Amino acid sequence: MGNTSDQKYDSHARYVPPFHFLTSGLIGVFLIYSVYRLIALPSLDTAAMVCIGVAAALLFFYTRAFATANQDRIIRMEERYRLARLLPGDLTARIEEFDGAQLIALRFASDGELPELARRVLNGEVRTGDQIKKMIHTWRPDHMRV
Numbered sequence: 579m580g581n582t583s584d585q586k587y588d589s590h591a592r593y594v595p596p597f598h599f600l601t602s603g604l605i606g607v608f609l610i611y612s613v614y615r616l617i618a619l620p621s622l623d624t625a626a627m628v629c630i631g632v633a634a635a636l637l638f639f640y641t642r643a644f645a646t647a648n649q650d651r652i653i654r655m656e657e658r659y660r661l662a663r664l665l666p667g668d669l670t671a672r673i674e675e676f677d678g679a680q681l682i683a684l685r686f687a688s689d690g691e692l693p694e695l696a697r698r699v700l701n702g703e704v705r706t707g708d709q710i711k712k713m714i715h716t717w718r719p720d721h722m723r724v
Contacts, residue, residue, distance in 0.1 A: 605634045645724040650682055653723075657681040664692050672700050683707035688716035 593599070609631035616624040658681065661673050676684070680699055687695050687710075695713060698704045704713060 602638060605631070605638050609635055642724075649724045650678060653685055654678055654681045657685050660685075660689075661692070661696060664689055665696055666693060669693065669696055669700060675700055679707035680705075680710060683710035685720060686711055686718050687714045688718050691716055 609628070612624065612627035612631045616628050657676075658673055661676075661684075662670055665673070676696075676699065683706075684692065684696065684699070691714065695704070695710065698713075699710065704710055
């Protein structure tokens with residue numbers, strides 16, 4: 579996803595293969611192997627290996643969860659500011675009615691289509707982030723996300 583025009587609904591998910599696949603795979607293999615070893619040769623050492631495997635799995639999960647939660651807070655703040663700049667007055671007063679998932683999805687809408695899409699969300703025609711993303715015609719890529 580190097581250039582700014584290649585992102586759209588079907589390709590906006592971001593995966594970092596060394597993190598998402600290699601690291602998670604290695605942790606999974608280690609955890610399964612350590613459980614196998616604990617069952618085959620129960621000892622304090624093999625129990626410690628299971629504990630290390632569980633700790634690594636939790637660390638992997640929470641590293642991603644904490645980063646994503648922080649990113650989502652920043653996106654919500656940025657989108658509220660963007661909406662305040664781009665929406666007409668009747669909608670500006672309603673910015674706080676958007677939920678977090680809607681704000682996060684709206685970030686992909688171009689400035690030109692954001693007001694109409696925001697109106698449709700506030701009128702209840704569109705509810706979920708996924709529905710919002712599917713309605714976007716001119717995709718505003720986000721290559722900086724976690």
